[in-house]
Amino acid sequence: MDRKIRVAVVGASGRMGLEVVKTVLSEPDMELVAGVARSTGPVDLGTLVGLAPCGVTMTSDVELAFVESKPDVVVDFTGPHSAFSHTSLAIRHGIRPVMGTTGFTSQDIEELDKQCQEKQIGGIIAPNFSIGAILMMKFAAQASKYFPNLEIIEYHGDQKLDAPSGTSIKTAEMISEVREERRQGNPKEEETIEGSRGGYYNGFRIHSVRLPGIFAQQEVIMAEPGQALKIRHDSYDRAAYMPGVALAVRKVMTYTGMVYGFEHFID
Amino acid sequence: MDRKIRVAVVGASGRMGLEVVKTVLSEPDMELVAGVARSTGPVDLGTLVGLAPCGVTMTSDVELAFVESKPDVVVDFTGPHSAFSHTSLAIRHGIRPVMGTTGFTSQDIEELDKQCQEKQIGGIIAPNFSIGAILMMKFAAQASKYFPNLEIIEYHGDQKLDAPSGTSIKTAEMISEVREERRQGNPKEEETIEGSRGGYYNGFRIHSVRLPGIFAQQEVIMAEPGQALKIRHDSYDRAAYMPGVALAVRKVMTYTGMVYGFEHFID
Amino acid sequence: MDRKIRVAVVGASGRMGLEVVKTVLSEPDMELVAGVARSTGPVDLGTLVGLAPCGVTMTSDVELAFVESKPDVVVDFTGPHSAFSHTSLAIRHGIRPVMGTTGFTSQDIEELDKQCQEKQIGGIIAPNFSIGAILMMKFAAQASKYFPNLEIIEYHGDQKLDAPSGTSIKTAEMISEVREERRQGNPKEEETIEGSRGGYYNGFRIHSVRLPGIFAQQEVIMAEPGQALKIRHDSYDRAAYMPGVALAVRKVMTYTGMVYGFEHFID
Amino acid sequence: MDRKIRVAVVGASGRMGLEVVKTVLSEPDMELVAGVARSTGPVDLGTLVGLAPCGVTMTSDVELAFVESKPDVVVDFTGPHSAFSHTSLAIRHGIRPVMGTTGFTSQDIEELDKQCQEKQIGGIIAPNFSIGAILMMKFAAQASKYFPNLEIIEYHGDQKLDAPSGTSIKTAEMISEVREERRQGNPKEEETIEGSRGGYYNGFRIHSVRLPGIFAQQEVIMAEPGQALKIRHDSYDRAAYMPGVALAVRKVMTYTGMVYGFEHFID
Incomplete structure (x- = not known):
């Protein structure tokens, strides 16, 4: 690679943002050129993440950061509320967006794809950048052609509000596209404790x-x-998402248009 | 051990009975003296289980078998319907019963204990002779003093009718005697697919x-x-119960009275 | 399917042979037309495997069985000693061989492929018909592109003579074709108990x-x-191989030539 | 409890020290009264661990901290080099030591026990404060009476220098006190890749x-x-040791003498 990819991080003081800063500072083919966050004040981004000072100071205005630092790519994990406006702003400045959030409608994505096409740049929107989770889902779907009897067990922290998890539902959807339709279990099965057989999805069960x-x-x-x-995937902390983010930063440099879903990058 | 323990097997052609016959024929301190079953006719019991002929022929009358073969111990897995009468008959003949079945009321057990005391012999009634399952339950209960946040996942064949399993409920009961009472999980937790959080038992969850x-x-x-x-216990087949049955056969020779539950033999 | 696939089983009284007989009798699109074994005498094959009598009697001459029963496919798990001669004989009679054994040289396979081409029939030679094991190997190899740090742990019965298992070595080979070469672990690593770090293969470790x-x-x-x-595959007994054998019986009806390795049937 | 336990933390800026500070600040029955570390300067200990300021400032002289803050208990994870002198110093000041380190000879421990007896205070020295790890070891040892065929698999980061781990060797020792002696595996077993069968310990194997x-x-x-x-224990980070440290802080208030090994606190 002739020159490094210039990367800006928006939401750089959030939990994911801090990890992204660390990743960009560590990858030999990337250069951190800007960090944007409201709350920290003008700290050095290297210092902030416990590494050596890197000479890049946190700023608080996204557009100004784009204009001054001229990034190739922006990584943004700020969440659904600002998702569309941030993405659109980046594209307008010719910066490839790597958006780690939900909250886009299909019209949003269509519109952003058109904007990317006009600017001849790539972009990606993905709720999940975990390579391991995507491999797990792909393998489970592939195998369900031969193993149509299956159940999903997912484990999360005890303060999580929703069950089952988004990943388990995504997995169930991908499996359902391949798996021969059938209702598993004994039709006369009875629960002596309600819910013990788990949540029913398309003939099989999900346990949270x-x-x-x-x-x-x-x-x-x-x-x-x-x-x-x-097939099992264990994530221990946010570091698990970083190889996927790094892969996305490299990939958006290579195509035109907006991609939805990180699974399109994994073969 | 001076002389071998003389063992009769009632229900010797059933799935568990065949395993018991094999076990008794293989244990150096035991002698198979009788096998009783209605359906097989007068076959040699060794041949029946795929071993060398052993010289003991299947008979069909329990009492006659007791009188003629004078066993020390009878192992009986014939099931709840004949449980009480078979146990009582054995005791009357001074034979120590090892009963692998459910279906006894607490009055039944009290009565049978009285009969054992009179005859000065031991006996055991247990729904489960799996040493591994009992260790799993004991360890889980012990650990729950320090680890009060827990869930149980149990796995069985897809034709099983009831959920959760008897073993998981027994485990949950044993844990509840030790574990500090608390309702786990986020109080605002919501299931988007009903049942995904499993069956509720005393503050924790069971998944089948x-x-x-x-x-x-x-x-x-x-x-x-x-x-x-x-803490996990995997049973692959009925062989899993045999070390427990062999232990029970030896133990009933050493005390007086009727024991309910195999866990009393495991320390 | 217009008519059933006529299947002969050679080595029908062996451990795998008995399972194959059961499978052929159970699959609605297959018909058992012959069983060959030296030791059993003329028993009914259905009775032999604990099912209803099927009207096919065991014989002991392979060629005679081929001539009289006119099978479409022969399934043969008799082992390396007779592997080549049995395969060649089947092809000569226009019967598609499904051979579950090792012991073929690459010249053997080339020669048998030529014979298949001449007769315009298909055949397969495979040491392992486990669909699950093949999926595990394929997935592990695919994932190693993104997860180059890995170890293999394999579990077998305590009487197995060789370590590591053939499957684990095959897995390691398939991974090595994809995985970026690197020696894992700390270069200054020291074993205080020799062998604790497992067997070294191409930079990673295998534990038996x-x-x-x-x-x-x-x-x-x-x-x-x-x-x-x-990625984990657990086999509990020989039934695990039967979906693969059934798939192979159907597949050999659809192409010309000799295939080596069951993985070619799994996508 | 009438009044809170006054706790000093020595080595308060180390990885374990920071976790201990967090724990002491969070436990309702404990009061953080001093923190000692060479490198940080006079920072507030609450701020240092990302909590609200707690009014206790880091100092750098252990003895001065003891004199000024009058702790009931000192928690010290500074490591083997200063282990004996720090422990002895604490006891001389009547402060109960909770020492998370190795590097004591049995004479050291005997001597420190004498000092504790004289001062009528309790203390503990333990290389491992993980309640979960200790339960795993206890349960494995107990079960090995009934399950004498076993192997240990331990997993650590890829930069760890020694194999097998200290915990696995400790586990093997505890098992060996209970387990009937026997050499597992086929005596004619052969490794085609050296080391694949793992490290040999007293008849069984350890895999790292x-x-x-x-x-x-x-x-x-x-x-x-x-x-x-x-029986499996997974530690994800240093938080795993904190319930054990908190338990030790409470326990040393209740007895006289020096205890070696945290397992004595777990029943």
Whole structure:
């Protein structure tokens, strides 16, 4: 690679933002050129993440940062409220957006794709940049052609509000596109404790475990007479998402248009 | 041991009975003296289980078998319908019963204990002779003093009718005697798919997985910030119960009275 | 399917042969037309496997069985000694061979492929018909592109003679074709107990666990900062191979030539 | 409890020290009265760990801190070099030492016990304060009476220098005190890749897996025909040790003498 990819990080003081700053500072083919956050004041971004000072000072105005630092790519994990406006702003400045958030309608994505096409740049919107989680989902879907009897067990922290997790539902959807339709279990099955058989999805079951100290884990168990195939992904902390973010930063340099979903980058 | 323990097997052609016959024929301190079953006719019991002929022929009358073969111990897995009468008959003949079945009321057990006391012999009634399952339950209960946040996941074949399993409920009861009472999970937690959080028991959850090819497995997961303790027991087939049956045959020779529950033999 | 696939089983009284007979009798699109074994005498094959009599009697001459029963496919798990001659004989009679054995040289396979081409029939030779094991290997290899840090743990019965298992070595080979070359672990690492770090293969490690009661299990653990991806296959008994054998019986009807390795049938 | 336990933390800016400070500030029955570290300067200890300021400023002289803050208990994770002198100093001031380090000879411990007896105070020295790890070891040892066939698999980060881990060796020792002596595996077993069968310890095997992103995990697998019992402890980060440290702080208030090994506090 002739020159480094110039990267700006918006939301650089958030939990994910801090990890992204660390990642950009560590990747040899990337250069951190700007960090934007409202709350920290003008701190050095290297110092902020516990590394050596890097000479880039946090600023608080996104557009000004774009104009002054001229990034190739912006990584933004600020969340749904500002998602569309931030993405659109980046594209207008010819900066490739890597957006780690939900909250886009399909019209939004269509519109942003048109803007990317006009500017001849790439972009990606993805709720999940975990390569491991995507491989787990792909493998489970592929295997369900041969192993149509399966259940999903997902594990998260005990303060999580919703069950089952977004990843488990996404997995179930991907499996359902491949798996031969069938209702598993004995039709005369009875629960003596309600809910013990888990949540019903398209013929199979999803179980949500909630315990302290667990970040995010999921296992897809597939079984037939005499054998079981188990595909499991354990995330221990936010570092798990960084190889995916780094991959996305590199990939958006190579195509034109807006991609929705990180799975399109994984073969 | 001076002389071998003389063992009769009632229900010797059933799935568990065949395993018991094999076990008694293999244990150096035991002698198979009788096998009783209605359906097989007068076959040699060794041949029946795929071993060398052993010279003991299947008969069909329980009492006659007791009188003629004078066993020290009878192992009986014939099930609830004949449980009380078979046990009582054995005791009357001074034979120590090892009964692998449910279906006894507490009055039944009291009565049978009285009969054992009179005859000065021991006996045991137990729904489960799995040493591994009992260790799992004991350890989970002990650990719940330090790890009060826990969930149980149990796995059985996809044709099982009831959920959760008897073993998981027994485990939950044993844990509840030790564990500090608390309702786990976020109080504002919401299920977007009903049942995904599992069955509620005394503040924690039980999840029942049903898939083809699985005999009986259970995991108790206990977690606190930064760590998880997992205790798991996997049974692949009925052979799993045999070390417990052999232990019971030896133990009933050593005390007087009727014991209910195999856990009393495991320390 | 207009008419059923006519299947002969050679080595029908062996452990795998008995399972194959059961499978052929159960699949609605297959018809058992012959069973060959030296030791059993003229028993009914259905009775032999504990099902209803099927009207096919065991014979002991392979060629005679071929001539009289006119099978479309022969399934043969008799082992390396007779592998080549049995395969060649089947092809000469225009019968598609499904051979579950090792012991073929690459010249053998080339020669048999030529014979298949002449007769315009298909055939397959495979040491392993486990769909689950093949999916595990494929997924592990695919994932190793993104997760180059990995180790393999395989579990077999405590009487197995060789370590590591053939499947784990095959897995390691398939991974090595994809994975970026690197020597894992700290270069200054020291074993205080020799062998604790496992067997070295191409930069990563293979661990062989040997314990009673385990049939065949394997886990590939792949990890990067913050996450782990685990792909595991557990076989409990020979039934695990039967969906693969059934798939092979159907597949050999559809192409011409000799295929080596069951993985070519799994996408 | 009438009044709070006054706690000093020595080595308060180290990785474990920071966790201990957080724990002491969070436990309702404890009061942080001093923090000692060489490198940080006079920072507020609450601020240092990302909590609200607590009014206790870091100092750099251990003895001065003891004199001025009059702690009931000192928690010290500074390591082997200063272990004996720090412990002895604390006892001389009547402060109960909770020492998280190795590096004591048995004479050291005897001497420190005498000093504790004279001052009528309690103390503890322990290389490991993980309640979960200790339960795993205790349960594995107990179960090995019934499950003498077992192997240990331990997982640590890929930069760890020694294999197998200290915890796995401690586990093996505790098992060996209970387990019937026997050499597992087929006596004619052969390794085609050296080391694949793991490290040999007293008849059984220890396997050390080293991969990035893993903090500390261990599984003891015990198996007999038809069943397996698995006891596993996963630590994700240093928070795992804090419930044990808190328990130790409370316990040393209740007895006289020096205890070696945290397992004595767990029943």
